[in-house]
Structures are given as structure tokens and as C-alpha cells.
Amino acid sequence: APAEGEVLQVDAVSMHFRGLKALQDVSLTVGAGEIRGIVGPNGSGKTTLFNVVSGLYRPTSGRVLLAGRDVTNARPHVLARLGVARTFQNLRLFRMLTVRDNLLVALDQTTILSNWRYALWPVGVWRHDRALRARAGELLDRFGLAAFAGSAPGELPYGTQRRVEIARAMARQPRLLLLDEPAAGLNGEEVRQLGEIVRSIRASGVTVVIIEHNMGLVMSLCERVTVLASGRVIADGSPAEVARAPQVVEAYLGD
Numbered sequence: 364a365p366a367e368g369e370v371l372q373v374d375a376v377s378m379h380f381r382g383l384k385a386l387q388d389v390s391l392t393v394g395a396g397e398i399r400g401i402v403g404p405n406g407s408g409k410t411t412l413f414n415v416v417s418g419l420y421r422p423t424s425g426r427v428l429l430a431g432r433d434v435t436n437a438r439p440h441v442l443a444r445l446g447v448a449r450t451f452q453n454l455r456l457f458r459m460l461t462v463r464d465n466l467l468v469a470l471d472q473t474t475i476l477s478n479w480r481y482a483l484w485p486v487g488v489w490r491h492d493r494a495l496r497a498r499a500g501e502l503l504d505r506f507g508l509a510a511f512a513g514s515a516p517g518e519l520p521y522g523t524q525r526r527v528e529i530a531r532a533m534a535r536q537p538r539l540l541l542l543d544e545p546a547a548g549l550n551g552e553e554v555r556q557l558g559e560i561v562r563s564i565r566a567s568g569v570t571v572v573i574i575e576h577n578m579g580l581v582m583s584l585c586e587r588v589t590v591l592a593s594g595r596v597i598a599d600g601s602p603a604e605v606a607r608a609p610q611v612v613e614a615y616l617g618d
């Protein structure tokens with residue numbers, strides 16, 4: 364039985380692609396209100412883990428539980444409805460829409476986000492709905508995007524585009540937010556702002572799991588870090604604990 368307060372439980376998950384074992388017997392639990400770091404060398408299975416948790420991949424074996432509920436084979440839109448939101452390593456914003464419209468599309472419960480044809484439909488209901496527009500306004504304010512509401516994402520600095528992506532993930536008020544390398548490509552000031560945003564998201568009651576290579580950011584944000592190497596969990600603990608674990612040092616030597 365899941366312990367009280369556990370938002371995410373990954374239980375002995377393996378993910379094989381033909382011969383390749385991207386995840387092997389991975390278990391971890393993330394408590395409510397945590398900011399959990401996931402670190403590990405390139406190719407260690409971090410994004411695959413997110414893809415399993417967000418329903419893009421069905422694991423070869425093992426289980427995924429969300430607040431105690433088995434969601435192992437749930438489809439991505441079902442997981443979204445159950446409160447799982449994520450960002451991607453490579454930005455996936457609608458480049459032909461403004462920042463505001465990107466948020467409106469995400470806010471509209473009837474939109475299937477992967478269906479960009481719907482999103483680009485000029486008479487889409489989402490564009491004119493008063494309540495949705497009010498909520499988009501709140502998100503724009505909250506994430507410091509009001510000045511860019513009418514801009515196309517591609518015109519904006521990379522750090523701002525990242526904020527749009529996080530705002531979009533937050534549109535449906537998730538309880539679990541998965542961030543895949545949100546600091547990649549950001550400058551120092553943008554990384555600092557990102558840290559503040561992630562802390563404010565946690566303060567609003569959302570549990571966060573963050574894949575990140577920027578160890579300074581991981582150290583400052585996460586009480587606990589899970590380290591993957593070659594698809595296995597090789598360490599789990601405070602950032603200081605895992606940083607001095609011999610198996611972690613060894614895993615990074617070859618990176």
C-alpha cells in the first residue's frame with residue numbers, strides 16, 4: 364500500500380526498446396510538496412522515465428502509481444486529467460500562435476493538445492471564452508509574461524520561452540509537474556528566475572520532479588535527488604550525499 368502523502372510511486376519499472384534496457388527495475392517515491400531532482404549522465408534513462416510517468420511509453424514491466432492509484436497503462440490525456448503535467452527538453456510551443464493563445468489552448472479542457480490542427484482552427488472557442496481569457500491573464504501575470512502576451516514564442520529570448528512552456532504546463536492546475544532540463548540553454552539570470560518560479564510552484568502545492576544537469580540549481584532546489592546510470596537508480600538522497608557517493612562519481616567519470 365502506498366504511504367500517506369506520496370504523489371508519485373514508480374515501482375520496479377523496466378523499459379526495454381528491443382535489446383536496449385533504457386530503464387531497469389527503477390523504483391522511487393516522491394512525496395507531496397517535494398521538489399525531486401533526477402540526475403544522471405546522458406542516456407541514463409531520465410527522459411524515458413518521464414515518458415513512462417506521463418504515459419507516452421508503456422513500461423515493459425513494473426507499475427506507476429499516482430497518489431496510490433495505478434496509472435501504469437493510462438494514456439497521456441488521462442494522466443493530464445489526473446494532474447500530471449510536463450515540459451519537454453526541446454520546447455514544444457505552438458510557434459504560429461501568440462503566447463496568450465498558447466495558454467488559452469492549454470486552458471481549454473476540450474483541446475487535445477497534440478492536435479495542432481484544432482489549436483490553429485481560427486474559430487476555436489478557446490480564443491473568445493471570457494473565463495478562459497481571465498485565467499490566461501492570471502497565468503501571464505504569475506509567470507511574468509504579460510508584456511509578451513501578443514508575441515510569437517519564437518521572437519522571445521529562450522528563457523522567456525521556457526517560462527511560457529512552464530506556464531502552459533501549469534494551466535490545468537496539475538498536482539505533479541515534470542520538468543525536463545528546464546535550465547538548458549539559459550543564462551545565469553534566467554536560471555535564477557527559473558529557480559524562483561519552481562519554488563513558487565511548489566509553494567502553491569504542486570509536487571515537482573526536475574531532470575537537470577545544472578547541479579547548482581539542483582543543489583539549491585532539491586532536498587532529495589535520484590541518480591540514474593545506465594537505466595538503474597544508483598543513488599538516492601540529499602544532493603550532498605549523492606554527490607560524494609563513489610558509484611555516482613564513477614558514473615560521471617565516463618560522461
Ligand code: ADP
Nearest residue numbers: 380383385403404405406407408409410411412
Ligand atoms: P537521458 O534522458 O538520461 O539522456 P533517455 O531516457 O533519453 O536518456 O535515453 C535512455 C536510452 O534509451 C538511450 O540509449 C536512448 O537512445 C534510448 N531510447 C529512449 N527512447 C527510445 C525509443 N523511443 N526507442 C529506442 N530507444 C530509445
